[in-house]
Amino acid sequence: MTTMTEHLFDADTAVHRDGDRYTATLTDRWTALGGTPNGGYMLAVALRALQAEMPFPDPLVTSAHFLRPGLVGPAEIRTEVVRAGRRVATGQAGLVQEGKEIVRLLATFGDLEQAAGRTHMLNEAPRLPQPGETPDLLIGGALPGVSITEQIEYRAPAPPGWAKGAPDGEPSFEFWMRFRDGRDADPLALAALVDGAAPAVLDLGARGSATMELTVHVRGRPAPGWLACRTQTRHVIGGFHEEDFEIWDSAGSLVAQSRQFALLPA
């Protein structure tokens, strides 16, 4: 007899149709520093509700504006199909808690399997040793109070400077990432995982980074296994900064690319 066990990411992003809206519960298993739900996790919950309304499976491009900190607890998601075309469809979703909107996003869906145009790459996957030969950055544990680090595993040849108490002034990092429970990534998970690591600006000595907007491009359905990631910030001006994030799959293909607009804490 086999017991089907649902992976945590699927259980914790589950949405239920309730009339003209969806309901969900933001669990305490995906929190960032401060105990509030991680932005990528909230994005995934809202996107999953919208996905259920869309005639195409893949969230090709999603742009989410973060309006307020989220809460662990119930949420509702209001969706709107803005335009459904023959090849792509665009929708909107708003995640609401206690009557206040927390995240609003627009997303254009399509079918990545139907992408028939040419391919031309001027960038390469991060050069990392094989995951089996690469140390776990959290040495099997998790960051206290940051529960998302209990669900995601990070491996890199050496920890970033900030993690050793010595920010090295280089706001960029390359590392492996995967769900700890073995769930492979799919396009929806990629849209969450681009926000699943520590901000690159911590290596400038920043105490954190508040995401105002996140745009994620899903470029391919990922092959199973570890994801090679690259994060970088190049321009901090008056505290405002971008964070660029790339995810490459185990077959060496770019599968997601994102950019955040964020603010250093005062």
Add this chain to the structure above:
Amino acid sequence: MTTMTEHLFDADTAVHRDGDRYTATLTDRWTALGGTPNGGYMLAVALRALQAEMPFPDPLVTSAHFLRPGLVGPAEIRTEVVRAGRRVATGQAGLVQEGKEIVRLLATFGDLEQAAGRTHMLNEAPRLPQPGETPDLLIGGALPGVSITEQIEYRAPAPPGWAKGAPDGEPSFEFWMRFRDGRDADPLALAALVDGAAPAVLDLGARGSATMELTVHVRGRPAPGWLACRTQTRHVIGGFHEEDFEIWDSAGSLVAQSRQFALLPA
């Protein structure tokens, strides 16, 4: 006696409040290849209506999804204030023509003059000869059928390969840009100008590039004068590609950074 002459960009993005919405006219002076209004121009019209509803002046981050080709002619813009906070406010705008929505965007506004955080740059402005010593790429003319090139002036040491009929395989370009009539750029104009040049993928031999989504970060209020621009595409996968665009002002500051998600024509 002085006659005040309105600059074309201001006249052609003018919006008029009409009850709970705004009206505007998309003129034939900002068309792209094919004769349809340029995406950045449509974005600016929608953003100008939203700006009138926002308690802060600067569109810090705007994400626009392009739903259908626009038309030269009347348009209406439906706006919504999603959240007005103490330091930033987020709104939504939809540009509608003949009953169909053409562009929908979300934008978070703030006041760039109040940005008090630190600055740390890991990138430099394009190294270009002074504009006065740099050839006009259109030699005083404009591209037939692309009326936006009548309103914007482009200067670079040498034209891109595609413009000489020989795409050079390098989808990146650095150049000067300004409005031909001498209007200086402001944050609203920057949000249009990031889409005001030819797609970098033309140097891969592509015939064009259809923008699906455009996110623009405005990083500063530009100093008067010429704008130094850098455009680049690094990843074309199955026809889908990003285009990154930077605008640096005459004082050498990064003032806008954008990324498009676009598709090569079949």
